[in-house]
Amino acid sequence: MTEVKSATDPAVVPFDPFELKDVVGGNIRDPYPRLHELCRESPVHTGPIDMGEGADEPDPSRPPPVTVFGFEEVVQVLRDNETYSSGVYTDVMGMVMGRTILEMDEPEHRMNRALVAPSFRSKVLERWEEDLVALVVNELVDSFVDSGRADLVREITFNFPVQVIARILGLPRSDYPKFQRWALEITSVAANFERGMAASAALGDYFVDVMAERRSTPGDDLISDLVRAEVDGERLSDEEIYSFLRLLLPAGVETTYRASGSLLFALLHDRTQFDALFGDRALFAQAFEEVVRWEPPVTVILRRAARDAELAGVKIEQGADIALMIGAANRDERKYKDPDRFDMFRDQRQHVGFGFGVHVCLGMHLARMESRVALNTLFDRLGPFTLDPQAEAPHIEGMAFRSPLSLPVVFGAGG
């Protein structure tokens, strides 16, 4: 076991952030056969679910939990945000993050999302594409390009999303290591609660200073945007900004790291699709959507019934927790042909990998853009790369969060 330093440890630098990588997500390799089975039984289940390792004990003091597997049923829940509340996240995430749009219902949600949304529009993101995202990825590539081989998870996908966020926030470079550490500790709060809470507090303290500075000298960065943001006379308080910034770590870093890794995994295992994308970069958009369908980095999201309801003939009691199985819905056999295959040319492109309804992912345009730049940079600088035949074959694993943990490749002289 590696020793785990606390978030407030002054000796946070240097450390190998990669050591912390596998603390979340579990190690299930292929949950999909079981998910198909459950969905075929019924698209909506009540009571604890047995994913193969035994079901949890039912809690008689609470309404029976509901689990939704079917695509249409998930969409129905996400569209009906009056019946199905996001308040459920207050218990799970609120303690770590503070109050964020993730856990708000309408109309509070709409108002608060409107304040942060302008910074995440694709047009606004363009300003970061060349000078920021491409720069980050190129620097990472510099460190291994001469060796002819690399583990693309360790060298690229694990690192670029957090560095992109750090730069978008305008943080000084020397702060990246501790920022990345806090990001990981907050993201893995389910695995180590105290460490996650400590990191959340440390990050909050850190942002106090950063905010004071941005208030006096605003710049061209996200924090300055948030400080200036105003809609209908409403502004964000400092506390709201800290909470939102904390949310960006699990929401924006972990997800993009996992999606870009799974995309590389899929391409490395299908030479025809690799070559097609290598030759025609315009196909990136559909390739990325397909990976977010096929291996959604977030496989389950939550809601709570605000009133009694019925879904696909199944009764739902007011107060019941509802798990929406995004991974199962995205492979619903009733919607997709050959759902378990990664196929960027498939006709059915709709998916719920970014959620759906009013809480649909705020950062999807950023995730798409930064992953596109990362992949294009790899293509341009490494040439066509292949799996390293001498290394252990990689695989995708995890339950709540899934992605490959390594992607050993060879290229150029090494290939």
Added chain:
Amino acid sequence: MSDPLEIRIDAERCMGSGNCVFWAPDTFDLSEDGHSVVTDPLATDEERLRIAAQGCPVGAITLWRAGAEVPLEEGS
């Protein structure tokens, strides 16, 4: 060929996700206040328009032909 598709956006529902702009940038754009507007209904082929409409997270986009709503679902 049949009549061209008409695109309707329910401005009350639209929550400015920008997903339609992602799928059909030549047809949709986001206005200053973050609502989708149709810039050129004919600039995108119908298949892609359907994908854009389906992908709207709040179902704000409907497609119409000759006064009748066109269903968005069509096999896989």
